[in-house]
Amino acid sequence: MIAIIDYKAGNLTSVRLALEYIGVECEITNDPARILAADRVIFPGVGAAAEAMKNLRELQLLEPIKTVVSRGTPFLGICLGTQVIFEYSEEDGGTPCIGLAPGTVKRFTPSNPADKIPQMGWNAVEFRCFGEPFPRNQSAVLRCFGEPFPRNPNSVPRCFGEPLPRNQKAVPRCSGEPFPRNQSACHPLFNGIEDGSEFYFVHSYYPSPSDAAYTMGETEYADARFASVIGKGNLFATQFHPERSGRIGLKLLENFSRWDGKC
């Protein structure tokens, strides 16, 4: 059962309908007990940071959210949900947020007036592997947690506990997903989704993680190249709306519905 957290931050209908469409059981709830009992949790949200934090406090949802994240429950943040997991947002004159991810949330400040605010529409997400460029070129020097991929075939470095390939022609794995032979995914939630795919965004503020390893996807808009996808362990959060992003978005939700939270 997926719990969709309802903290009066916008319309949850499309999230629920998207999950129902792909045949995934879900319930919209603000009951801490239901959230703690869920197999997976979705933390959506549309609106403003201050109001969101106020509601979360009043509904006493901060502790359940911190608990599900710290104990390893697969957790998907969407839009405002992705923003309030950071430490602080510039919105509403400055709003302290939950603090599950290090960094802040900033407002777009375009120099070109043709860049309207909010960003409203489809924009590309370039995959990142914990902040590192996603390898398009198999002979490039791949990095895993900052460690060089195997130049020395005699060493057995490890990548997330998996042995790195002695034979560079082998298909190394990262987080259980094939590394760039088919360039499909660096993260289980991107499985079957092409790097550079467009998703639907509506936002005036964007996440700015202070630790680059949290960046799982980047997008460019209004002079900013920002982290549009955040990830660490069982935490995964998108600035875009997967439930409004057509087939590709449904694929991400489907991947989430099967995810065990490991990465």
Added chain:
Amino acid sequence: MLTKRIIPCLDVRNKKVTKGVKFQNNIDLGDPVEMAVAYSDGGCDELVFYDITASAERRPIDIEMVREVAKAVHIPFAVGGGIETLDDMYRALLAGAEKVSVNSLAVKNPAIIAEGAKVFGSQCIVLGMDPVKTGDPAKFPSGYEVTIRGFRERTGLDALEWAKRAEDLGVGEIVINSVDADGTRDGFELRLTRMISTSVGIPVVASGGAGVPQHLTDVFTQGCADAAIIASMIHTGEYTIGQIKAELVQAGVPIRRKW
């Protein structure tokens, strides 16, 4: 980078998508949900539905239709027609619409924009406006006057001033539906679209006049529109969204190509 949006418009009358020629000789084109799915699968970026008889029949928008569409498509869609109160907005959004569009209502009661924006968020509130070319520059500096009630009534409002005022009130997006271009398939009203789009900081959607793919290229380049509404050119089957997008790509307009 952010891509431009192609938005099919479906006018719905008695649960059927209709093509009206200046409100006469309405032809049924099909089921709104089926057409929505086809266009969504065909690569459109958003959809907009207008319940065109709601106001005349003095009833709120057909919520059942909104619900059926929301279950079937998973791209954003806006709804308009029969949105008279905050409660109408609430029910439409709760039924699954991403945005609600107000037109005549906003002119009669501009405060509704601010209220709707406050309660639901600016991004949910779209202003539709139907401007007509007019020759009185002293009264209408932009050269266009806002009309309401399906182009039948003139308001005395200058189109550009109204757009800016709506932005100040908190509207999230403006749809400019040119009275002069509507139904002509002769191209969008580029001058006014550009004027408004370069004067406001929020997204602007061009509407009215799309006939051939070149018109879309023009409205995104010369017209500076962020999005464009199309209707007859795809309802007739003359063009597909894929064809339109292929031409836009050729012309160097940023457009979504995978769906």
